[in-house]
Amino acid sequence: MSQPVDIAALANLLQEAAVKEILPRFRNLESGDVRTKSEAIDLVTEGDEAAERLIKAKIDTIAPGAVFIGEESVAADPALLDKLADADLAIVVDPIDGTFNFAAGLPLFGVMASVVANGETVAGIIYDPLGNDWVIAEKGSGAWMCRPNGSQERLSVTAGVPLGSMVGGASTAFYQEADRRVVMGNLAKVRIATSYRCAAHEYRIFAAGHLHFLMYQKLMPWDHLAGTLIAEEAGAYAARFDGSRYLPAHTNGGLLLATDKESWEALRREVFTV
Known part of the structure; x- marks a missing residue:
């Protein structure tokens, strides 16, 4: 299908945010860099906010006119979420998924982005900052592991079991x-x-x-x-x-x-x- 967004450019942007704003803070957060949102297990860090700011600032060069829906942007303005259903084009971003792990120094977190066109998800990216690789899918084109050396491997779920x-x-x-x-x-x-x-x-x-x-x-x-x-x-x-x-x-x-x-x-x- 025709893809409204340069997925490779979006994948590289997630990597840039991780290199500049997330990885330097991993296991290097000070007490004031971690805050509670809705409850004790719902955290936000300076890494989340800085990474989302970087992605948001550059997203218009990749997806001009797209509605930007970021987890931290919606935390600041919940009404933003209502724009997703009717948007012709939207980019949805989780700057650090697994913030609890990130804040605890556990190496199990990722950066995620999806492309939504007219109410349908048409592309998705999950970037692992520590492994420096991406899992990417475009609707109708399969799911792929993409490594930094340029190699790709098609992914498939396992067979069903009892x-x-x-x-x-x-x-x-x-x-x-x-x-x-x-x-x-x-x-x-x-x-x-x-x-x-x-x-x-x-x-x-x-x-x-x-x-x-x-x-x-x-x-x-x-x-x-x-x-x-x-x-x-x-x-x-x-x-x-x-x-x-x-x-x-x-x-x-x-x-x-x-x-x-x-x-x-x-x-x-x-x-x-x-």
Whole structure:
């Protein structure tokens, strides 16, 4: 399909933000450089804000006239999020996904961007600053691991397995307590369920064939648009809990991704029904 944005240029911009604003601060944050947003596990650092400022300042050279939707920009002006559904073209950015890990000095964080055209996600990028590589997808063109030496590898989710053999990621923090107890009990039906506190890396390893499912309840676009497109282009089946397609305008309704539709239905029925 015709791509409205130079994806290579956008990928390089994420790398530039990481080199200039994120990596110099990794394991080098002072106490005043980390602040709480909505709760103790919801953090923002100087690295998040500086990286988003750099990306925002240069995005118009890559996508002239695009609406810029950044996690920290929306934190400052929540009404900005309402522009996404009706935008002809929008760039959605998470300057540091996995801020909790970044602030704790854990090497598990990423930079994410997606391109939304007329209400559809048409491209997604997840950059790993420490590995210095990108996972990229354009709608209809597959999902690819792109390394700094120019080599590329097409990604594919793994084959489906029985429920009791599944290994996956499940973010249960945003359930009400009673529902969380049910879901966490149900997760005993799978082999392993974990959370890396970093959707960027969860999507990367899922698309590369190392997990069988991912589940999220809170759907902010900077967290999930890029990863969902990448997963689908790698062959995954993705839908909200009611079975409907996940679209850029959605911020609730849960999201479940699996290696195939049959696995999705088994997970929804046996694990994520409350």
